[in-house]
Amino acid sequence: MNPDQNPTQAGERPQPHPPTQARGRRRRATLLASAVHLLTQGGFAAVTHRAVAHHANLPLAATTYYFASRDQLLAEAFAQLVETELTTTRTWITDHGLTALTDQIATADRTRQLGLWELYVHAGRDPVLQQIARRWADGCIRIIADTLHLSETDTRVRLLYTTLSALWLEQVVEQRPLDEARTLLALAVKTAENALPPP
Amino acid sequence: MNPDQNPTQAGERPQPHPPTQARGRRRRATLLASAVHLLTQGGFAAVTHRAVAHHANLPLAATTYYFASRDQLLAEAFAQLVETELTTTRTWITDHGLTALTDQIATADRTRQLGLWELYVHAGRDPVLQQIARRWADGCIRIIADTLHLSETDTRVRLLYTTLSALWLEQVVEQRPLDEARTLLALAVKTAENALPPP
DNA sequence: GCTAAACTGGCACGAACGTACCACTTTGCG
DNA sequence: CGCAAAGTGGTACGTTCGTGCCAGTTTAGC
Numbered sequence: 001m002n003p004d005q006n007p008t009q010a011g012e013r014p015q016p017h018p019p020t021q022a023r024g025r026r027r028r029a030t031l032l033a034s035a036v037h038l039l040t041q042g043g044f045a046a047v048t049h050r051a052v053a054h055h056a057n058l059p060l061a062a063t064t065y066y067f068a069s070r071d072q073l074l075a076e077a078f079a080q081l082v083e084t085e086l087t088t089t090r091t092w093i094t095d096h097g098l099t100a101l102t103d104q105i106a107t108a109d110r111t112r113q114l115g116l117w118e119l120y121v122h123a124g125r126d127p128v129l130q131q132i133a134r135r136w137a138d139g140c141i142r143i144i145a146d147t148l149h150l151s152e153t154d155t156r157v158r159l160l161y162t163t164l165s166a167l168w169l170e171q172v173v174e175q176r177p178l179d180e181a182r183t184l185l186a187l188a189v190k191t192a193e194n195a196l197p198p199p
Numbered sequence: 200m201n202p203d204q205n206p207t208q209a210g211e212r213p214q215p216h217p218p219t220q221a222r223g224r225r226r227r228a229t230l231l232a233s234a235v236h237l238l239t240q241g242g243f244a245a246v247t248h249r250a251v252a253h254h255a256n257l258p259l260a261a262t263t264y265y266f267a268s269r270d271q272l273l274a275e276a277f278a279q280l281v282e283t284e285l286t287t288t289r290t291w292i293t294d295h296g297l298t299a300l301t302d303q304i305a306t307a308d309r310t311r312q313l314g315l316w317e318l319y320v321h322a323g324r325d326p327v328l329q330q331i332a333r334r335w336a337d338g339c340i341r342i343i344a345d346t347l348h349l350s351e352t353d354t355r356v357r358l359l360y361t362t363l364s365a366l367w368l369e370q371v372v373e374q375r376p377l378d379e380a381r382t383l384l385a386l387a388v389k390t391a392e393n394a395l396p397p398p
Numbered sequence: 399g400c401t402a403a404a405c406t407g408g409c410a411c412g413a414a415c416g417t418a419c420c421a422c423t424t425t426g427c428g
Numbered sequence: 429c430g431c432a433a434a435g436t437g438g439t440a441c442g443t444t445c446g447t448g449c450c451a452g453t454t455t456a457g458c
Contacts, residue, residue, distance in 0.1 A: 024405065043324065049446065059407040064447060114323045121320050124313045124372040125242065134373050159383050159390075163358065166365030173323040174333050184358050191358075191390055223435060248416065258437040263417060399458105406453070415444075424435070 028066040030056045035077040036084075040112035044119055047074055071126070078119045079132050085116060086139040093147055098189050101164060102181045105171050113172040140165065148193065160192040227265040229255045234276040235283075239311035243318055246273055270325070277318045278331050284315060285338040292346055297388050300363060301380045304370050312371040339364065347392065359391040 034055040038046045049063040049070060056062075067073040092104045105113065120136070123129035138152075141161045145152040148160075164185070171181050233254040237245045248262040248269060255261070266272040291303045304312065319335070322328035337351075340360045344351040347359075363384070370380050 027405095043321075048444080050444080060409095061407055061447095061449095062405095065405075065407095070446065110323075114320065117320045117323075118317075121313065121316045121368075121372060122242075124309075124316075124374075130373065134375075137369070137373060155382065155386060158379075159362065159386055162365040162369065162383060162387075163362045166361040166368070169320075169365070169368070170336070170361065173320060174329065174336060175323075176333075180357075183354065184361060187354060187358055188361075191394065195390065226435090247414080249414080259439090260417095260419095260437060261435090264435075269416065401458090402456090404453105404455070406451105408451095409449085411446105411448080413445085416442100418441080419439085421438095422436080424433105426431105426433080428430095428432105 024066075027056075027058060027062060031058065031063060031066055031073075032076055032080060035073050036081050039074075039077050039081060039119070040109065040115045042111070043115050044074055044122065047077065049073075071128070074119070075126075075128050075132065078123075078129060079135075081116060081119070082132055082136045082139070086136070086143070089140070090143050093143060098144070098147055098164075099182075099186050102167070102171065102178060102185050105168055105181075106178055110172060113168070117169055117172060137161070137165075156192045156195050160188060163188040223265070226255075226257060226261060230257065230262060230265055230272075231275055231279060234272050235280050238273075238276050238280060238318070239308065239314045241310070242314055243273055243321065246276065248272075270327075273318070274325075274327050274331065277322075277328060278334075280315060280318070281331055281335045281338070285335070285342070288339070289342050292342060297343070297346055297363075298381075298385050301366070301370065301377060301384050304367055304380075305377055309371060312367070316368055316371060336360070336364075355391045355394050359387060362387045 031052055034052045035047050038051055038055060047070070050060055052073065053060045053063050063073065067076070089104070093101065096104070119129065120133050123133035141157060142152055144161050144164070145154065145157045148157060150157050167181055167185055167188070170176065171178075230251055233251045234246050237250055237254060246269070249259055251272065252259045252262050262272065266275070288303070292300065295303070318328065319332050322332035340356060341351055343360050343363070344353065344356045347356060349356050366380055366384055366387070369375065370377075
């Protein structure tokens with residue numbers, strides 16, 4: 001819905017959201033962090049101007065001053081959340097291995113994961129968010145490829161990613177017994193490793 | 200949040216949602232159908248009392264008369280949507296086979312799938328919806344098991360379901376090229392068929 | 399130091415929401 | 429038939445939302 005997203009080009013009159021030139025940049029960052037926090041707590045329904053401003057100890061108007069709209073605020077929060085998630089997942093996998101992923105899911109804050117997936121699905125209705133969702137998927141695929149020392153375009157990597165993400169979502173939403181997920185995860189990884197190279 | 204959900208027990212005073220005894224049952228069904236329709240069109244944010252009543256050509260109060268709350272309306276709409284989806288998917292698969300699933304996804308109404316998944320993720324925050332979500336998953340697993348002539352508890356079936364659902368969600372949200380999904384789907388099915396029986 | 403621009407913050411508007419209320423009509427049953 | 433229960437529909441209340449507005453304050457550049 002937003003045809004422009006060029007922050008360096010300051011020619012925007014109706015939506016003058018040029019990056020701050022003072023300590024106001026801290027305020028913007030604070031607002032964004034608050035939005036992320038609320039997003040991980042109560043889903044994107046909880047990310048309102050008022051809630052964000054209140055959590056950041058800032059007046060209500062600050063949110064409309066630094067962000068053109070609620071959609072933009074949500075998009076940036078989603079992007080930041082995805083970025084954080086990617087680095088967290090990467091370090092976890094390099095430290096503990098792929099098959100320990102279920103434990104990370106079980107360990108991590110469940111509402112956080114829910115917020116992430118909520119926004120992921122919502123991305124299906126918003127082209128801007130869709131781009132971020134694709135970036136999330138690509139990031140995960142890259143992590144798996146690096147871990148297995150395979151190419152990102154390898155079909156096995158692609159398939160393994162798909163399976164893992166589904167296991168993840170399923171675990172978060174349905175809260176089935178953890179053993180089941182662990183078994184399936186191990187099976188998926190082994191299957192991917194033993195599969196033939198792509199044709 | 201709702202400690203009661205016993206429709207046969209009519210002792211409910213504050214929420215007297217006893218099933219209608221007259222042609223009002225049609226009205227209730229109409230409202231529910233409208234809720235489902237709105238759900239598939241604009242996500243569950245579009246399912247408001249007013250929108251449902253208007254779409255059903257009924258007064259606003261009818262929604263609160265037949266449904267205790269918006270949450271209940273949403274839950275019933277979700278349940279009905281899942282049921283419809285399950286039968287549709289089953290007939291499609293028996294007619295065209297598992298590997299043609301991507302084409303069904305591509306063919307079917309995209310916003311409908313989005314609404315389904317939106318509600319699925321939302322089920323992570325609501326125990327009532329979570330039950331319906333589990334039922335959806337179990338239904339899909341059963342379809343796959345029947346198709347492959349395997350047991351529902353077979354690990355291969357379980358894993359294949361997981362992969363298929365992820366492919367489905369991914370396709371709906373990210374709208375990647377269809378060929379990719381087709382390839383992955385075929386690979387997943389073949390892998391599941393050739394895999395060893397569960398230990 | 400002075401002026402314009404950037405920033406701040408309190409407030410209000412209009413819209414949409416869930417839900418309660420209540421007079422009215424229809425219906426099932428003794 | 430008569431009457432209580434079920435159903436009906438218009439309306440209103442209280443809340444919350446996104447966002448616009450604008451007088452005041454701070455800051456940057458000349």
